[in-house]
Amino acid sequence: MNTEHGTESSHGADDKVPVAIVGASGYSGEELVRLLLRHPRVQLAAVTSRQYAGQTVAQVFPRFAGYPTARELRFVEPNADVLARKARFVFLALPHGVAAEFALPLLKQGCRVIDLSADFRLRSATVYREFYGHDHPAPELLEQAVYGLPEIYRPAVKGAALVAAPGCYPTSILLPTIPLLRAGFIETDSVIAHSLSGVSGAGRKAEPDYLFVECNESLRAYGLPKHRHLSEIEQELSLAAGLPVTIQFTPHLVPVNRGILTTLCTQLKAGLRDTRDATEVSRRVADCYRQAYSAEPFVRLVEEKRLPDTKNVVGTNYIDIGWRFDPRTRRLLVISAEDNLVKGAGGQAVQCFNLMNGFDETTGLM
Amino acid sequence: MNTEHGTESSHGADDKVPVAIVGASGYSGEELVRLLLRHPRVQLAAVTSRQYAGQTVAQVFPRFAGYPTARELRFVEPNADVLARKARFVFLALPHGVAAEFALPLLKQGCRVIDLSADFRLRSATVYREFYGHDHPAPELLEQAVYGLPEIYRPAVKGAALVAAPGCYPTSILLPTIPLLRAGFIETDSVIAHSLSGVSGAGRKAEPDYLFVECNESLRAYGLPKHRHLSEIEQELSLAAGLPVTIQFTPHLVPVNRGILTTLCTQLKAGLRDTRDATEVSRRVADCYRQAYSAEPFVRLVEEKRLPDTKNVVGTNYIDIGWRFDPRTRRLLVISAEDNLVKGAGGQAVQCFNLMNGFDETTGLM
Amino acid sequence: MNTEHGTESSHGADDKVPVAIVGASGYSGEELVRLLLRHPRVQLAAVTSRQYAGQTVAQVFPRFAGYPTARELRFVEPNADVLARKARFVFLALPHGVAAEFALPLLKQGCRVIDLSADFRLRSATVYREFYGHDHPAPELLEQAVYGLPEIYRPAVKGAALVAAPGCYPTSILLPTIPLLRAGFIETDSVIAHSLSGVSGAGRKAEPDYLFVECNESLRAYGLPKHRHLSEIEQELSLAAGLPVTIQFTPHLVPVNRGILTTLCTQLKAGLRDTRDATEVSRRVADCYRQAYSAEPFVRLVEEKRLPDTKNVVGTNYIDIGWRFDPRTRRLLVISAEDNLVKGAGGQAVQCFNLMNGFDETTGLM
Amino acid sequence: MNTEHGTESSHGADDKVPVAIVGASGYSGEELVRLLLRHPRVQLAAVTSRQYAGQTVAQVFPRFAGYPTARELRFVEPNADVLARKARFVFLALPHGVAAEFALPLLKQGCRVIDLSADFRLRSATVYREFYGHDHPAPELLEQAVYGLPEIYRPAVKGAALVAAPGCYPTSILLPTIPLLRAGFIETDSVIAHSLSGVSGAGRKAEPDYLFVECNESLRAYGLPKHRHLSEIEQELSLAAGLPVTIQFTPHLVPVNRGILTTLCTQLKAGLRDTRDATEVSRRVADCYRQAYSAEPFVRLVEEKRLPDTKNVVGTNYIDIGWRFDPRTRRLLVISAEDNLVKGAGGQAVQCFNLMNGFDETTGLM
Numbered sequence A, B, C, D: 001m002n003t004e005h006g007t008e009s010s011h012g013a014d015d016k017v018p019v020a021i022v023g024a025s026g027y028s029g030e031e032l033v034r035l036l037l038r039h040p041r042v043q044l045a046a047v048t049s050r051q052y053a054g055q056t057v058a059q060v061f062p063r064f065a066g067y068p069t070a071r072e073l074r075f076v077e078p079n080a081d082v083l084a085r086k087a088r089f090v091f092l093a094l095p096h097g098v099a100a101e102f103a104l105p106l107l108k109q110g111c112r113v114i115d116l117s118a119d120f121r122l123r124s125a126t127v128y129r130e131f132y133g134h135d136h137p138a139p140e141l142l143e144q145a146v147y148g149l150p151e152i153y154r155p156a157v158k159g160a161a162l163v164a165a166p167g168c169y170p171t172s173i174l175l176p177t178i179p180l181l182r183a184g185f186i187e188t189d190s191v192i193a194h195s196l197s198g199v200s201g202a203g204r205k206a207e208p209d210y211l212f213v214e215c216n217e218s219l220r221a222y223g224l225p226k227h228r229h230l231s232e233i234e235q236e237l238s239l240a241a242g243l244p245v246t247i248q249f250t251p252h253l254v255p256v257n258r259g260i261l262t263t264l265c266t267q268l269k270a271g272l273r274d275t276r277d278a279t280e281v282s283r284r285v286a287d288c289y290r291q292a293y294s295a296e297p298f299v300r301l302v303e304e305k306r307l308p309d310t311k312n313v314v315g316t317n318y319i320d321i322g323w324r325f326d327p328r329t330r331r332l333l334v335i336s337a338e339d340n341l342v343k344g345a346g347g348q349a350v351q352c353f354n355l356m357n358g359f360d361e362t363t364g365l366m
Helices: A027-037 A068-072 A080-086 A099-108 A125-132 A150-159 A168-182 A230-241 A278-293 A342-357 B027-037 B068-072 B080-086 B099-108 B125-132 B150-159 B168-182 B230-241 B278-293 B342-357 C027-037 C068-072 C080-086 C099-108 C125-132 C150-159 C168-182 C230-241 C278-293 C342-357 D027-037 D068-072 D080-086 D099-108 D125-132 D150-159 D168-182 D230-241 D278-293 D342-357
Strands: A017-022 A042-048 A089-092 A112-115 A162-164 A192-197 A248-253 A260-267 A299-301 A319-326 A331-338 B017-022 B042-048 B089-092 B112-115 B162-164 B192-197 B248-253 B260-267 B299-301 B319-326 B331-338 C017-022 C042-048 C089-092 C112-115 C162-164 C192-197 C248-253 C260-267 C299-301 C319-326 C331-338 D017-022 D042-048 D089-092 D112-115 D162-164 D192-197 D248-253 D260-267 D299-301 D319-326 D331-338
Touching (some): A027 A042, A027 A068, A099 A112, A112 A342, A150 A342, A162 A342, A192 B260, A248 B260, A248 B331, A260 B192, A278 A299, A278 A319, B027 B068, B027 B342, B080 B099, B112 B342, B125 B230, B150 B168, B162 B342, B168 B192, B168 B230, B278 B299, B278 B319, C017 C080, C027 C342, C042 C080, C089 C342, C099 C112, C112 C342, C125 C230, C150 C342, C168 C192, C168 C248, C168 C260, C168 C319, C168 C331, C168 C342, C192 D260, C248 D260, C248 D331, C260 D192, C331 C342, D017 D027, D017 D080, D027 D042, D027 D342, D042 D080, D125 D230, D150 D168, D150 D342, D168 D278, D168 D319, D278 D299, D278 D319, D331 D342
Parallel strands (some): A017 A042, A089 A112, A112 A162, A192 A248, B089 B112, B112 B162, B299 B319, C017 C042, C017 C089, C192 C248, D017 D042, D089 D112, D192 D248
Antiparallel strands (some): A260 A331, B192 B260, B319 B331, C260 C331, C319 C331, D319 D331
16 A cells, blocks of 8 residues: 555644544544544544554554554553653543543643543532542542533633533534523523434443344433433533523434434523514524524534434534424424534544644544 | 145134235335234235235235235235225225225225224314315214224224224324323423334335435434324323323434334423422322233333333334433433334234224234 | 233143243344244243343343243253253253253253254264364264254154254255255355355354444455354255365355345356256256255245345245356356344244144244 | 635635536435545536436535535536536546436547446447447447556556546456456456445435335345446456456345445466465465555555455545455455445546546545
């Protein structure tokens, strides 16, 4: 294979930011590897995995064997000191609770850290304890962490040392809901979020529940009624609404590899709800979303007859948002579609990375 | 192939009821063929299909080639007079609007009719017109038709000449909701039904939307906000509640062949909602469901840690129902799983057929 | 749920044979549970599983919760003495190498044993060692075991104390090939068998290779070039041909739950190959298959335009066989389709069980 | 949505080649749209579709709605004169027989044409007639057309006015087989090609055979024994071998969206076959492939324990090739994996386009 091709060489080495991925063998980690290998401003300097230490990226992920870096770079055991010498940015794609241990020494040694776990998404160590069942491992960092949803926290993300990239379910709920709450359009206790997730959302766990035969031709809800991600979703919705918001959240596992489809059902506030003209309601909702997102590179408003479909976003960093007003019930239905591993994980993290470096926000993501 | 085997010969010919299926080439029709070929008290006397007239059942559906009847019986053009001479019971698996035309002459000639379309499910020709966009083709039959949900209308089904078997979505919503409404447990304006349907629910339509490539790795909502089936669902819920009920219904298409999973979100009424003890709420809901369904052969209450999963009901006439009380929101979540082509179509029709003949209700369905 | 329904009560308890399943928690074991619960002449007396000991069948397999036996019968630790007291027939659905240990004590205590593993399929302990990499654990039983392919060994199966039911790949290759070899139609060194297997063929192993995300949208060959099942396939083909047969066998894993499709490519012998009239060749092949299988209840010859498709056999004990003569290459192509868990495992075992008991061979399998 | 992002702006308009796609609404056409929208040296100037004329690319393919061009460019009726004014290169993604009509006027008006149909792949109008059942519509162009397999015909492709890009099956068979034939390693009458194709290979045809329910959980062979693509495959293999080659080809349809996996079984020639040392055989085969492909950017040799898997190539222009020598049968097994819509269609066409323009061959394809 000719090694002289590909996007890797399109910038000089000096232009490139050395980055590391800790926990690169899960599905989010693999997606980060994919995005960073093709990112024109990144030099992938280190990848860690206890399980695959010693093997090259190409051996573990044969799909990347076309990249020279993938054929040369070997997984190593995770070690914060070593990583800090090799990389200026470190992505943590570790299970909850483990990420925090790595963040502290890396930050101390001057790395900027983008964490894909839930460890730094909550502002309150108390809420963390309630939902995760143990004390937060590094509560002193909670204040410093920025919630890595660029559409909401862009200025803060740019300057952050520690970014907590939100997960797939939160992104699919927050982006369609926050503008409605900020505009005061919906009752704060009326949000019912029904989500469908592809199986990669469960991670690369060798558990019977996620075997092909158990997932194929199967539809199931799980984690009812109190899913862990509720904590960060409600935190962010409450901030947007300016008062405590509690939502209903029902996640489901469905047989696709990738994609989250969230259908939100909300009650409009009295003023809007009582508008006799349904078209007027739709127009005001459309205006609200356009005002929030028309300049956003990764939010696509679906304003046509069709509704969002995950197949239109899989493999991309887009989130598609569509809506319908139901004049019979006076409820507003909003539907979002995203790729759980891109806008819901690795892509969002790279979007933050681009902001933190002053790059065009879409670099490496189109 | 030895033709002497199989359940077909387990009863004498005299014991068997001659039946016909009109429109036997769609997915519901095919499922009826499957169930009736193996039914010990049925002689499949005629099957109709304009498209396949002249071909044997085994040629059109090779999976049934093991049945002698399937190798001998040929599809014919639909003709009510001919069918009335051959069959005592006629199943109509036709598109909406067409079924009514056949029902009238068949009933006049003394056949008993089980219709799988929506034509006779509504009591009001006005509501039919509102939801289906045209006048009802045989309004005089609406009063006589019995809604074929045995768990709710068993006595009436037994004596009916014309049964309107409910469809897949209505069954998946009505069976879990009616007991709660009858018991006065939930607010009548609070029912939000979120349903996932396998692709066979769309019928054997050669349309691009249902091609493998368009459905596989795709998740999408459709038909929002006013799906036709709302009319019969709300009719039956209103009858159960004793006052008008309007619900929110969001159907989705997901990549499985068969199965419907419905997740219902409802607000408990003040008394129950304010009960401080969540266990007490759960116990009362469980009692309500047990009282309604503990003697039902095809309703399985899922009272364990696991939640309903369509893979446990596919190919069977069961509907599985599970529930969770959410103490955070005081809402009750109820989940049902069924096979859209069995309990949601052909199996339910055969269950009605058994009742109409005085057979054990489970005959041919276990 | 009403417990009075179902096929379980269709025969008196005295008519029923008490049976046990050892290793009932894998996919083959689960399929045996399904088939034996609905078998009218069987009383399922014991099921074993180290992993699930203490739980009921219905808890482990919710899909069977409609059967009273499934709600009452609990998995136990495997113990040959206990099983021998409870059951007259014991099905072993254990990994290779383990089954042999159980067979010996069970046979000594008078049980008849149907083993679904490969342990007793080979006649030679030397070949076993070559392919399985260790000494045979009970070589003294090899002579007594009968290869449980009823279409080939029906008389011997009837009287056997120990039946070694062939697996899914061997069945899919042997049934289409043996008649051709016996008739001397094909060159014995020309058989190339290309097989596609659904993922359940890999068993319920919690390994990353069989996760949904790794199998869905994936096509791969595996186990090349010397798959273990070659040993029994070549043993049986050699017996049919009367001289040593070596074949090429290329198994593939494809994303379906169930089903094996085998495409065989063979060279016709000189006489047939040189027949100028292609129709004449096809006619002779058809005659050969009809002579072998026209009285077989579970072999369906596909003699029409269409070719076998696994979707026509899934959930059944049928194997469909079709063929094409290629006049360009003078080769004969034969295609077989079966359900790997039914005709390729549990169904075949029950077919043997029926024969061993003198029941109609199709009892419980239609 | 911010329209200033994306790769579209990474080169100045002057650098860009105006191109058109005729028949852009099928799956190959859609893939071309995807690849050309993100190609840094292409300006997508026109797309045609009778069915979608008047609609924008983004309306027909919502997944591309992030590209400004997709939101602005509308499908038009196909008209060679109009296209010739707008584009310097025209891709034809039309059904067989139709493409030829367009090629002639486009070539006359100075366009360079890359045809994805089979119309110009054969050198002989007689063979075309034999396999396609009608006279070739433009036989005078057959001599001028270059078979667009860059790995085999790179120099000719560079200067061609008319390129006939080979389809998915031919590519998957030719690239692994040609080096072996050129090296004289295999018997020319021994090639047996068994291929599995994803459903997109059948095109976006609204036929019942390709509905989700008919393909999902289905495995089937089709088109046996004389598939149309045999004509071009055997033409190219004969050219490589220097004598007529006839192969066996058995295509299968399996439930994945994309991907072709081809398993080739061939007989080594006497010299190699009789080599006692299996390692020596493997080494010589490896050398043969390395010599042929080590400088090729899109051919990846899989020389490890794992075998090719379509999931490693889906979405890319790679073809992965692996092999095994079977010392038991002295046969060589070779396996290739590609994306039928990329290396098997649109990607290959763009690779040719890059060569024809003197661009780096991988431009827009990494």
